[in-house]
Amino acid sequence: xxxxxxxxxxxxxxxxxxxxxxxxxxxxxxxxxxxxxxxxxxxxxxxxxxxxxxxxxxxxxxxxxxxxxxxxxxxxxxxxxxxxxxxxxxxxxxxxxxxxxxxxxxxxxxxxxxxxxxxxxxxxxxxxxxxxxxxxxxxxxxxxxxxxxxxxxxxxxxxxxxxxxxxxxxxxxxxxxxxxxxxxxxxxxxxxxxxxxxxxxxxxxxxxxxxxxxx
Amino acid sequence: xxxxxxxxxxxxxxxxxxxxxxxxxxxxxxxxxxxxxxxxxxxxxxxxxxxxxxxxxxxxxxxxxxxxxxxxxxxxxxxxxxxxxxxxxxxxxxxxxxxxxxxxxxxxxxxxxxxxxxxxxxxxxxxxxxxxxxxxxxxxxxxxxxxxxxxxxxxxxxxxxxxxxxxxxxxxxxxxxxxxxxxxxxxxxxxxxxxxxxxxxxxxxxxxxxxxxxxxxxxxxxxxxxxxxxxxxxxxxxxxxxxxxxxxxxxxxxxxxxxxxxxxxxxxxxxxxxxxxxxxxxxxxxxxxx
Numbered sequence: 001x002x003x004x005x006x007x008x009x010x011x012x013x014x015x016x017x018x019x020x021x022x023x024x025x026x027x028x029x030x031x032x033x034x035x036x037x038x039x040x041x042x043x044x045x046x047x048x049x050x051x052x053x054x055x056x057x058x059x060x061x062x063x064x065x066x067x068x069x070x071x072x073x074x075x076x077x078x079x080x081x082x083x084x085x086x087x088x089x090x091x092x093x094x095x096x097x098x099x100x101x102x103x104x105x106x107x108x109x110x111x112x113x114x115x116x117x118x119x120x121x122x123x124x125x126x127x128x129x130x131x132x133x134x135x136x137x138x139x140x141x142x143x144x145x146x147x148x149x150x151x152x153x154x155x156x157x158x159x160x161x162x163x164x165x166x167x168x169x170x171x172x173x174x175x176x177x178x179x180x181x182x183x184x185x186x187x188x189x190x191x192x193x194x195x196x197x198x199x200x201x202x203x204x205x206x207x208x209x210x211x212x213x214x215x
Numbered sequence: 216x217x218x219x220x221x222x223x224x225x226x227x228x229x230x231x232x233x234x235x236x237x238x239x240x241x242x243x244x245x246x247x248x249x250x251x252x253x254x255x256x257x258x259x260x261x262x263x264x265x266x267x268x269x270x271x272x273x274x275x276x277x278x279x280x281x282x283x284x285x286x287x288x289x290x291x292x293x294x295x296x297x298x299x300x301x302x303x304x305x306x307x308x309x310x311x312x313x314x315x316x317x318x319x320x321x322x323x324x325x326x327x328x329x330x331x332x333x334x335x336x337x338x339x340x341x342x343x344x345x346x347x348x349x350x351x352x353x354x355x356x357x358x359x360x361x362x363x364x365x366x367x368x369x370x371x372x373x374x375x376x377x378x379x380x381x382x383x384x385x386x387x388x389x390x391x392x393x394x395x396x397x398x399x400x401x402x403x404x405x406x407x408x409x410x411x412x413x414x415x416x417x418x419x420x421x422x423x424x425x426x427x428x429x430x431x432x433x434x435x436x437x438x439x440x441x442x443x444x445x446x447x448x449x450x451x452x453x454x455x456x457x458x459x460x461x462x463x464x465x466x467x468x469x470x471x472x473x474x475x476x477x478x479x480x481x482x483x484x485x486x487x488x489x490x491x492x493x494x495x496x497x498x499x500x501x502x503x504x505x
Contacts, residue, residue: 055391058400060329098246100290103327103398110330125246151245179389 002026004040007072011044014064016071023072033076034085037116041069045114049199059107062199066114073116087118089209092134093144094126095178096159099152104178107198108144115202117142117209128162135168142205145191147178156181157189173208177201219356219381219416222316223443223482229502230274230318230447230485231267232494238263238278248290250282253302260303264310270492271499274483275315276358279303279349280322284341285333297348304352318383319354321345321371322361328370335370343374350378360385360447361422363397365409372413381416383445383483388432389423395432403432407439419445422487425464426451426472434479443482448472450489462489470497477502 002025010019019041026036048065051057091112095105102124113119120138122130134140143163147153156176163169175193176186186194193208195201222228238249241259252260260278267275281287282299292299300319307317324341326333346357357375359382362368368384375382386406390396395403403420410418418440420432426448436444451464469486476484484502486494 055396058390058396059398060400063327063330100246100248101325103325106327106330106332151239155245 002029002031004031004036007036007040008044011041011065011068011072012047014061014068016064016068019068020071020075023075027075027079033079033083036072036076041072042115045069045202049203052197052199059198063107063110066111069114070110073114088116088206089142090118090120090138090140091142091144091205092120092122092131092138092140093146094122094131095124095146095148096152096155097125097127098155099147099149100124101146101148104148104198105144105146108146108177108201111198111202112144112205115206117205128159131159132163132166132168135163135172141172142208143172143174144201144205145174145176147176147181150180153178153180153185156185156191160190173211175201175204175208217381217416219383219443227477227482227484227502228273228316229271229495229499230445230483231264231272231276232270232486232490232492233450233488234263234276234278234280236489237266237491248281248292250278250280250299250303251292251295253278253299253306254295257302257306261306261310264307266492267495268310268312268315270495272485272495273315274318274485275307275311276318276320277303277307277349277354278320279345280320280360282348283321283324283345285324285326285337286322286341296344300345300348301352304349304354308353316355317353318356318358319349319352321349321357321359321375323363323367323371328364328366335366338367339370339374342371343377346375346378346380350380354380356381356383356416358383358385358445360419361387362406363387363389363401364399365397365401365406368406369409369413372410372415376414382414383417383419384410384415385419385421385445385447387422388420388428393431394424394428395435403435404439407436407442411440411442415442417443417445417482419447419483421445421447422449425449426469426476430472430475430479433476433481437480444480445483446476446481447483447485447487448490449487450494464489466491466493466497469494470501473498473501 007022173192176191183194193204195204287293359371407418429448450462
């Protein structure tokens with residue numbers, strides 16, 4: 001019987017090698033993949049998020065932990081699919097039109113993948129039509145919009161308006177983030193959620209996806 | 216006496232303010248790379264530089280923040296690397312007319328080394344190409360600014376030092392409860408020590424938060440190394456009013472922080488996002504009054 005506490009510790013420490021090794025041992029010992037995720041990996045990522053909020057952890061630590069978790073999830077994916085498990089949700093993520101910055105967006109994308117989401121990264125300077133297309137073609141239920149510049153924030157509103165125009169706004173939840181974005185701005189433009197950091201974005205995405213399923 | 220110390224012989228120098236917002240006032244569109252205006256609208260770029268010299272800037276930068284090989288190739292502009300950087304320096308030198316020094320601006324690649332989206336050798340080549348183009352065009356010094364990753368800054372610094380010019384490295388401390396960490400978690404102490412060890416001529420802080428947050432960062436940079444300190448603060452935090460972006464800080468409020476910053480050891484003082492020639496005028500007035 002492998003020591004599963006080691007899995008928790010390895011994800012928390014961003015140690016991909018160990019986390020993958022323990023996952024392999026656990027699978028060999030016939031432990032349920034879902035249990036590995038819900039009892040060890042997700043709590044570890046929650047602790048990573050808590051430490052990030054307390055500023056014990058910064059972006060590098062977030063990335064390493066997400067990478068460790070992603071490594072484990074890749075091992076589990078086939079097994080989970082065989083069990084009939086679906087990804088938490090399909091997310092289309094992108095930096096809005098006019099904004100070329102992609103670090104924040106990439107970070108949230110990596111953390112969402114680590115959190116079990118299927119992520120369609122549309123890139124930077126993304127026209128509203130591309131989001132619409134992703135909703136229509138990819139079965140996306142969550143749209144994540146990023147902007148780093150105050151001057152490109154209005155593009156978030158334009159994007160949401162375009163989704164309404166195209167009649168797909170109600171098929172998805174929309175979350176927004178980026179350095180200059182605020183909750184007030186998110187409310188103003190009719191987004192469903194806002195988070196002020198990459199780690200909280202994953203929790204927000206989970207909450208919005210749960211709403212989506214419930215509604 | 217090093218090149219930089221000789222420039223600082225008569226005391227701290229006033230640098231310039233924001234370029235991006237000034238260029239937008241002149242018609243630069245959202246999403247358009249400001250650096251491309253060096254070729255398409257050199258007169259407008261020169262008018263921004265000249266306005267700063269007129270306002271009292273003793274050091275002005277260049278409109279070359281994004282002209283590294285990685286950012287340019289993403290934008291399909293790699294073939295123009297040499298031209299964009301050369302004209303950037305030429306424009307600022309024309310505007311300076313010998314009345315101000317020209318420090319050439321080099322921004323980060325916008326890619327993260329640790330996610331593996333770029334390799335260290337690619338980053339080094341990208342900065343080396345930009346630095347050598349800027350140096351060949353006659354920049355007085357090179358400024359690596361808005362850095363957040365100490366490792367990327369170290370690679371950029373190593374590449375930039377090969378030009379033989381003084382190199383200043385400035386970080387954006389915009390994270391953490393006290394806005395005293397970079398996005399990648401680096402503290403002023405970590406940044407200052409690493410850059411001094413790697414051969415920088417000065418270290419600094421730019422962008423990030425409003426000027427009121429810069430005093431502790433300036434003090435900590437100064438205490439952590441023996442290098443001159445470079446400070447370029449934002450005009451407070453941007454606010455959105457009726458769809459337009461405004462900065463809450465006035466030129467007067469901004470300049471009122473100058474004495475404390477100079478007192479705590481800032482050798483170069485200027486403004487970042489949201490500041491204008493008025494801010495520099497107020498800084499220059501404040502400095503000559505003190």
